[in-house]
Structure formats: structure tokens, C-alpha cells
Amino acid sequence: MIEPDSIxxxxxxxxxxxxxxxxxxxxxxxxxxxxxxMSVLTLLALLSTGxxxxxxxxxRPPEPAAPPxxxxxxxxxxxxxxxxxSQGAHSDSSYVIGANDVLAINVWKEPDISRxxxxxxxxxxxxxxxGELQASGQTPRQLEQEITKRLQNYISEPEVTVIVTDSKxxxxxxxxxVSRPGAYLLTSSTTVLDAIAMAGGFKDFAKRKSIYVLRQAxxxxxxxxxxxxxxxxxxxxxxxxVRLQANDTVVVx
Numbered sequence: 001m002i003e004p005d006s007i008x009x010x011x012x013x014x015x016x017x018x019x020x021x022x023x024x025x026x027x028x029x030x031x032x033x034x035x036x037x038m039s040v041l042t043l044l045a046l047l048s049t050g051x052x053x054x055x056x057x058x059x060r061p062p063e064p065a066a067p068p069x070x071x072x073x074x075x076x077x078x079x080x081x082x083x084x085x086s087q088g089a090h091s092d093s094s095y096v097i098g099a100n101d102v103l104a105i106n107v108w109k110e111p112d113i114s115r116x117x118x119x120x121x122x123x124x125x126x127x128x129x130x131g132e133l134q135a136s137g138q139t140p141r142q143l144e145q146e147i148t149k150r151l152q153n154y155i156s157e158p159e160v161t162v163i164v165t166d167s168k169x170x171x172x173x174x175x176x177x178v179s180r181p182g183a184y185l186l187t188s189s190t191t192v193l194d195a196i197a198m199a200g201g202f203k204d205f206a207k208r209k210s211i212y213v214l215r216q217a218x219x220x221x222x223x224x225x226x227x228x229x230x231x232x233x234x235x236x237x238x239x240x241x242v243r244l245q246a247n248d249t250v251v252v253x
Contacts, residue, residue, distance in 0.1 A: 094187045097135050097143065098169025098246055099123055107151065108159035116165065129154050139188075140164060172244045174199040176252035177206035186248075191241045192227050195250045207253045213242065214249040 097103070099121050106114045117125045123136025130150045135143055140162040151158040170186040172195055179200030190198075192213060202208060208229035215223045227240045227250075244250070 094189060095139060095164060095167070096170055096188055096246075097138055097140065097164065099136055100168040101135075101164055101170075102166035102168070103135065103140075103143075104163040104165045105147065106161045106163075107147075107155070110155065110158070113151075119169070136169075170246050172247070173249040174252070175249060177203040178252050179203060186244060186246060188243070190244045192244065192250060193232065193241055195244060196229070196252070202252065211250065211252050213244070214251065215245060216247060 097119060099119050101119045102116060103119065103125065104116050105125075105127065113128050113130075115127070117127070119125055119135045123134055124132050125135045126132050127147065130147055133143075133146055133150070138146070144160045144162045147162070148158050148160045151160070167185055171183045172186045172190065173183050174195050175181050178196065179202075181199060184195065184198045192211070196202070196211075209231075211227040211229055213225040213227060215225060217223050225240070225242060227242075228237060231237050232241050
């Protein structure tokens, strides 16, 4: 038979044993709680990062759509008809064709007619289907229209361009006391003042009141046209600032 004191002692020992086991479990419980807290914080961080990325992509403007293939500057399809109005970039509307000029004449989709032709001394050129026609005295645009009119009897809606590739007729000579004397290309609107400017202006001691233009008359005689620079720039005698013609010579003494 066990004594009461022994039973009490056994209970105390059993209580101490349970208390020790509980104390041993406590750190594990605390560690497990810490791990759970870290997991929750990590999950919250991931969720907040995803939400930020979504808001950033939503606020960013959409990328522009790529333009269609035919507007990206690629080569035009072979045989495409040139745009209307593009001929102005290929021919000078103010230049007057003359003898010995060389012309590049192109008829769209007609390689047998397109060719480079010189203007003969009589001012005419020859083309297949067109025959002979007067080129001298016309501008490239006017010659385009004349060739187009003649080709309409053989070709439906012909497209013609005329380019002066070598100008040998429309030139003016500038001599004397100018910075760059020599021969210069002439357009239908070139005046004496324009010619002096093209030649770089006057040299020192140029006689600006005694300038003159030498011009060949139709009968073979030479005409002398006076030009007083100082009067003209003051608005006096503006008729002296004549439009120059092919083969005129401006002399600055």
C-alpha cells in the first residue's frame, strides 16, 4: 500500500514533467508562428507588386499600330503609274529649248519611243510615231504637251516627260570686271542684274555706269544695249534692265 505522501510526490513529479514538455514545445510554437508571419508578408508583397505592374501597364499609352505595308516607304510595284504632278520635278517650265540641246524624252511603258535626242541646228527633233517636230523655242512642258497630242493617235493616254540633260544653247556670257566671268545658264527671266549677281558682283574699280549688253540681231548685225547700274538700282531707267537672250554678252568695263 502506497503512502499518501508518495502519491502526492508522484503527482508533483508528473506535473513537472508536463510543464517541462510544454516549455519545450513553446519555442517550436513561436518559430512556427514566425514562419507563418513571414509567409503572409511575402504573399502580401507579391500581391502588391502584381497590382503595381497592372496599374503601370494600364496607364501606359498603347503602342501605335504598324502602318500598312504599302505606306512604309517600300518600293512601288513594277509598272506603277507615276503620280500626277510629278512631272514638275523632271522638267523646267521656264527653260527655253534651243539648238544643240540634248533632251531625254520618256514615254511611260513605251521603251521603243523613249530615247535621248539632240536638237538639230534647225531646231527640230525626230521621234518614232511622232515624226519631226519643232523643239527650239519651246519649254520642256510645252514640248511634252505637243508630243502627247501626236501620240494620242497611237497610244491610249500617253504619259510623256521631257528633260534637258545637256544645255548647249541657252547661255549668256559675262565678261570684264566681275568676280567670276564666264558663260552661265540662261532662263527666260534672267535680267542684266541677275547676270551680274550670278557672276559674283563687281570687282573694285568696275565702271558701273558704263555696262552694256552685246546682242546679235536677226540680220547679223550687233546691237549694243547700255546699262547704268547706279541708275537702275535707284529706280531710274528700269527699262535698261532687259531680259537677256541666248548668246547675249554682258560687258562690265
